Amino acid sequence: MSEEIIIAGFGGQGVLSMGKILAYSGIMQDQEVSWMPSYGPEMRGGTANVTVILSDERISSPYLKVYDTAIILNQQSMDKFENTVKPDGILLYDPNGITHHPTRKDIKIYQIEGAKLAAEMDNKKIFNMIVLGAFLKIKPIVKLENVIKGLKKSLSERYHHLIPLNKEAIDTGMKHLKKFNIEKHIIHN
Template structure:
């Protein structure tokens, strides 16, 4: 099993954190992992993306031009990465700020209202974990207990008290993901 993922959005949305947590979760599951962030010099408010590869085999290169899954959190990322999802692959997006919905018919498309759910819960900081939960429902490539271990590894100890809240947000996301197009 190899899963090649791009997570893309604005800086400040937790894109890189989501990728890091996913990568650590794969490590906790004894998988081979590649994590390669990319962001503009402006960071918060600028575009950011991270490539994560999880595999049972050695990863030859972290440089990809096509992805099994794209997790898209803004229109610029939709414009750039929708076409880079492999046929039969998966695109997951938060519709907040998306003006042109995905149009491909040869991929699985899922929507998760992460921004709206986080706002309803009064905690916008868990937005990325809600989206991660939606992804893990669609593609259960790491177990939830390994995600918790990944959170412990990726978060500084002073933030470990927030791990239960993050796990709850992931579980909320798992319940909230909607099918838009399924092959």
């Protein structure tokens, strides 16, 4: 098993920490892991992305041009990464702020309204965990107990009291995932 993932959005959306939690979760499962962040100098509000590779075998290079999965959290990232998803791969995105929805018919496309759900849960900081939950519903490549261990490893100990809220956010993402229908979207727009 090998999963090559790009997570992309604005700095401040938890893109890098989502990737770090996935990477730690893979380590907890004795997988080979690569976590390679990329972000602009402005960080919060600028674009950020992270490549995560989880594999049962050695990883030859962390540098990728195509991905099994793209998790997209803003329009700039959609424009840049939609075409980097391998045929039959997965694109998961939050429609908030997206003006040009994906159009490829050779990949599976899903939506999660993470920003809206985080606002409903009255905590915008759990947005990334909602999105992570949606991804894990599609591809349960790491066990939930290892995600919780990954959270403990990546969060400062003073924030460990928020782990139950993060678990609730993951569960919310799993429950609210939607398959995106391109034809239906084109007809309505």
